[in-house]
Amino acid sequence: MMMSRGATRVARSVMGQVGSRYFSVAALRSAEPMAGAVLGSPYRVPERAVVTWMRFPVVGVRNASTLTLGEKEQTEEKENLTGSAGGAGGEEKEVMSYWGVEPAKVTKEDGTQWTWNCFRPWETYKADLSIDLNKHHAPVTFLDKLAYWTVKSMRFPTDVFFQRRYGCRAMMLETVAAVPGMVGGMLLHCKSLRRFEHSGGWIKALLEEAENERMHLMTFMEVSKPRWYERALVFTVQGVFFNAYFLAYLMSPKLAHRIVGYLEEEAIHSYTEFLKELDKGNIENVPAPAIAIDYWRLPADSTLRDVVVVVRADEAHHRDVNHFASDIHYQGRELKDNAAPIGYH
Numbered sequence: 001m002m003m004s005r006g007a008t009r010v011a012r013s014v015m016g017q018v019g020s021r022y023f024s025v026a027a028l029r030s031a032e033p034m035a036g037a038v039l040g041s042p043y044r045v046p047e048r049a050v051v052t053w054m055r056f057p058v059v060g061v062r063n064a065s066t067l068t069l070g071e072k073e074q075t076e077e078k079e080n081l082t083g084s085a086g087g088a089g090g091e092e093k094e095v096m097s098y099w100g101v102e103p104a105k106v107t108k109e110d111g112t113q114w115t116w117n118c119f120r121p122w123e124t125y126k127a128d129l130s131i132d133l134n135k136h137h138a139p140v141t142f143l144d145k146l147a148y149w150t151v152k153s154m155r156f157p158t159d160v161f162f163q164r165r166y167g168c169r170a171m172m173l174e175t176v177a178a179v180p181g182m183v184g185g186m187l188l189h190c191k192s193l194r195r196f197e198h199s200g201g202w203i204k205a206l207l208e209e210a211e212n213e214r215m216h217l218m219t220f221m222e223v224s225k226p227r228w229y230e231r232a233l234v235f236t237v238q239g240v241f242f243n244a245y246f247l248a249y250l251m252s253p254k255l256a257h258r259i260v261g262y263l264e265e266e267a268i269h270s271y272t273e274f275l276k277e278l279d280k281g282n283i284e285n286v287p288a289p290a291i292a293i294d295y296w297r298l299p300a301d302s303t304l305r306d307v308v309v310v311v312r313a314d315e316a317h318h319r320d321v322n323h324f325a326s327d328i329h330y331q332g333r334e335l336k337d338n339a340a341p342i343g344y345h
């Protein structure tokens with residue numbers, strides 16, 4: 001009897017959930033003409049579009065807004081929504097659309113408006129160019145040699161494919177270089193959650209590295225446009241490399257960080273060759289992209305050569321961080337017990 005009552009309660013609860021879901025579908029469908037009214041458009045939103053909204057509310061609303069509204073109308077819509085969702089009078093009201101959160105207005109030191117949304121002024125820095133570019137971790141153990149020769153073997157096909165097109169080569173390599181920091185940071189993040197423990201700053205340090213590498217890519221994108229087959233190559237390489245690095249990090253973070261350490265040594269070499277080509281005049285030393293000037297706080301008249309110099313310095317910092325992380329594991333210690341070099345540029 002007890003079992004039967006319990007089962008009835010569970011069934012009611014489940015039906016309650018299902019029922020309310022059906023109810024919300026019905027409510028949305030009946031609100032269909034209203035949806036058009038809220039968006040300020042005479043256009044009658046088809047049923048299919050409403051269902052899509054329900055699944056992907058933000059995307060649906062943005063698409064609808066973009067398609068049906070002018071800029072002025074969008075502003076009006078936003079004002080209306082702010083009013084209806086606001087807490088004046090303490091009344092809770094439902095809205096059919098939600099236009100997100102406005103980012104804070106930021107200005108540069110000279111008072112002009114900050115135009116980059118992908119990074120903010122406090123994330124910019126002056127690269128430390130005094131770093132030793134020739135430091136090399138001598139591979140001694142089996143794992144070190146495995147890491148070293150894995151990276152060396154990847155260099156051959158890269159040399160054959162790109163030859164002396166260093167601008168394109170840099171851009172393509174950055175699509176790979178930005179992966180390990182994100183994978184390592186993500187895995188450490190999950191580990192921190194699972195074990196209820198601090199990370200020693202390593203999550204932040206690795207995610208910073210991933211973001212820094214992505215900024216290298218955003219910069220080189222401005223001076224070299226990828227062709228269709230290069231984009232296809234990025235797709236393939238990312239699919240393979242992401243999964244391979246993910247597995248490698250799960251099995252041996254010691255090996256994974258060592259591989260990245262050697263990858264960074266190769267990147268330094270690659271950028272040194274890039275500089276030689278620029279100095280010989282084989283690659284045009286064009287003005288530095290605006291994004292690079294703001295990100296590395298470069299003088300306004302900087303050139304591509306100046307950009308390559310600061311990017312190379314970044315790679316040297318990544319080399320140090322990853323060899324350090326591998327060494328920590330080699331000593332049988334955990335990353336969390338050794339403070340990560342956050343903000344090491």
Ligand SMILES: [Fe+2]
Pocket residue numbers: 174177212213216267311315
């Ligand atoms: Fe890079």
Ligand SMILES: [Fe+2]
Pocket residue numbers: 177213264267314315318319
């Ligand atoms: Fe790097």
